[in-house]
Amino acid sequence: xxxxxxxxxxxxxxxxxxxxxxxxxxxxxxxxxxxxxxxxxxxxxxxxxxxxxxxxxxxxxxxxxxxxxxxxxxxxxxxxxxxxxxxxxxxxxxxxxxxxxxxxxxxxxxxxxxxxxxxxxxxxxxxxxxxxxxxxxxxxxxxxxxxxxxxxxxxxx
Numbered sequence: 001x002x003x004x005x006x007x008x009x010x011x012x013x014x015x016x017x018x019x020x021x022x023x024x025x026x027x028x029x030x031x032x033x034x035x036x037x038x039x040x041x042x043x044x045x046x047x048x049x050x051x052x053x054x055x056x057x058x059x060x061x062x063x064x065x066x067x068x069x070x071x072x073x074x075x076x077x078x079x080x081x082x083x084x085x086x087x088x089x090x091x092x093x094x095x096x097x098x099x100x101x102x103x104x105x106x107x108x109x110x111x112x113x114x115x116x117x118x119x120x121x122x123x124x125x126x127x128x129x130x131x132x133x134x135x136x137x138x139x140x141x142x143x144x145x146x147x148x149x150x151x152x153x154x155x156x157x
Contacts, residue, residue: 036129040122044115045089049074049082051119057092057108058116065104091115
């Protein structure tokens with residue numbers, strides 16, 4: 001005979017709600033950035049990853065594929081087709097190093113260099129879209145760079 005009272009079974013622990021997770025907030029922000037960049041990059045004929053490659057080359061032309069990959073955190077399986085599309089668009093060209101033919105450097109073409117001028121307003125538009133002051137944006141960026149470093153267990157530079 002039972003007393004009519006139900007015995008509570010202990011609940012197993014559950015993960016935090018998705019909205020409370022830092023990783024989900026960062027994931028959502030990354031997608032929002034990509035969506036915000038799309039209408040700005042479409043007239044330039046660039047995807048967001050291609051834009052990042054072009055930014056690195058506008059900063060320093062003639063970098064090796066390896067250097068670009070390390071700088072952007074892209075593996076060769078992702079970077080090679082991306083560079084091939086940029087080359088087909090005649091924005092960059094691949095050149096083998098004369099000292100070491102195994103290494104390939106990426107150089108801007110005149111068309112790729114000229115695209116720099118058309119891309120000038122992109123950063124300003126994104127800055128405006130965030131609604132952040134320069135100080136707020138810099139603080140957020142520094143925090144995310146530090147978080148990435150810690151997650152990858154990289155030493156402080």
